Amino acid sequence: MKNIRNILNSRFKRNGNFFMELSKTLGFKPKRIKFYKTAFTHRSMNLKDSKGNAINYERLEFLGDAMLSAVIASHLYLEVPSGDEGYLTKMRSKIVSREHLNELGKDLNLIDLVESKIPPGQFGDNIHGNIFEALIGAIFLDKGYKFCEKFIYKRVIIPYVDIETLEGKVISYKSLLIEWCQKEKKTFGYNVYEDTGNDDVRHFSVKLSIDEKIVAKARATSKKKAEEKASKRAFFAFQSKMSKMI
Structure with a gap:
């Protein structure tokens, strides 16, 4: 009986704390x-x-x-x-x-x-x-x-x-860059490779090319983040031309 009471008290305390914290976050009582x-x-x-x-x-x-x-x-x-x-x-x-x-x-x-x-x-x-x-x-x-x-x-x-x-807000610099390249009939490519640096967390590096010329480089903890980072740098390099796409 004592064990059951302890379990119920523990569950009540957990749910009660959750309810109080949630109510504080939401601004109303669920x-x-x-x-x-x-x-x-x-x-x-x-x-x-x-x-x-x-x-x-x-x-x-x-x-x-x-x-x-x-x-x-x-x-x-x-x-x-x-x-x-x-x-x-x-x-x-x-x-x-x-x-x-x-x-x-x-x-x-x-x-x-x-x-x-x-x-x-x-x-x-x-x-x-x-x-x-x-x-x-x-x-x-x-x-x-x-x-x-x-x-x-x-x-x-x-x-x-x-x-x-x-x-004026950009959601994805990569999507914006691809859209611009397609519209302007430019070739582009992301050369992504694993970076063998001394970091504790694995990193990836990317070289972004437009019309076979490297226009931006970046490094991040995932391929997606590295590509987005490089695309953002390319955007600022071509901002006067690409800003109309936003």
Whole structure:
């Protein structure tokens, strides 16, 4: 009996702490805590429900992504009546970019609430944005569309969405460079190779060539980051020509 009481007390303390910390982060008290527990459960926990379905944040991430896109699309449609479909799509992409969502997740310190068997230091940056999207999905299921919309306005649109600033924001320098090269009929290539430096973490180096001439070099902890870094350097080298593509 004593062991059962200890288990129940431990579970109550854990859930109680989670509820208090979550309420502090959100600015309101959740009704159905189970949605939020799922939103902060990493797949490494290997949890399943009574029907054998996985319990983790990934399905809520999908739902939250759709909610964010819908609310942001509605805002842009009303805010920029002169914007055509291409403009609105590009602007929405800038707001809900992985980089931006990661920043939002970091600002709210959501990683501190994640339940996982993986040490926090071993997560990639995208965990922050993934959890933020899952949180949006949980809020929608718990509170409904209108409440979820208000939360997105309060946490995303009002503090971060400035149309004029976003118009000059680049989501991916690599995508921008490729688009420019294709439009200008220029050949380009990324020569990526593993860097055998003295770093504790493996690095990759890249040489970016345009029309068979090396225009930028970069080094990072992944091929993707190295390519993006080199593309950014190339962008500033050709900024006067490429800025029209933003």
